[in-house]
Amino acid sequence: MNRIALIAAPLLALTLAGCASTGPTQVAQAPVVMAPVTPQPLVASPAQTTQQALLTTSVANGFVDPAALAVMTAKDSAEANSAQFYALQFGRPGAPRQWAGDKGTTGTVAVGPYVRVNNLDCRDFTHTVKANGQDYVKKGTACREQNGNWAVVQGAA
Template sequence: MHKLSRALPLLGLLALAGCSSTGTAVNQPVNTVAAPVVSAPALTGPSPAQQVAAAQTATMVDAYVDPAVLPMMSAKERADASSAQFYALQFGRPGAPRTWSGSGSSGSITVGPYVRVNNLDCRDFTNTVTVAGKPYVRKGTACREVNGTWSVASVAG
């Protein structure tokens, strides 16, 4: 009996601990305030794919090939040569040629390693266009401008 009298107060406390009081206002509306919506800033400007396309378009082949061969190339061949030139300068491994082929002409572009000149990335290039079996070669150095385009800095010989 003595043990039971000591356990009763503890059992009473445990029983009360399981109860909760919500007060008298059971059906009161709950005040909610909508959290402010935080969105990421809108990205402005062209996407990376659009930037590459714009830089590729601006890297026209006219400055990279022998001027004597330009009249012999179709518009599609010029576009193919321009694309090959851009990708060779932008992504090409030094010494690994990037080739293109058209209906009447074909070509290859070989680039050297990157060199830093006046805070610009520059590369030597050798552009060979072959028309009717005759190669037209132009060598020079091209530098990547701040806007991503490549421009001829110098032409050898």
């Protein structure tokens, strides 16, 4: 065992001495050549997908009573769109989501629980619009398509 220690100690010292630097070291760097970058298709993040679906889920597509649409302003429609989408996407069953637009126009969107139909998430909804002293109620069922959009699949006045 002593012989191994006598041989190992000098070898260890030589190994460590080889790692030590005694003078200034200069390193030359070769020029870097960049290869052309081929664009890869971008995969949308969940936030981008949500934003895109919000823009394409429109109250004009059966989520609101057509008579209410006739008296709603652009701001009313935008607020109703947002409330409709977020209620369908994230809302708790029975907890209405409220919105307010121009000139006292308001609304609420209430949704039911998620139901799986033909491999799609679907929910019943009730969208109430209060405009010019009158209530407009639209009930129906909406399903989330593969692209994230919500579409009315069944509606009743």
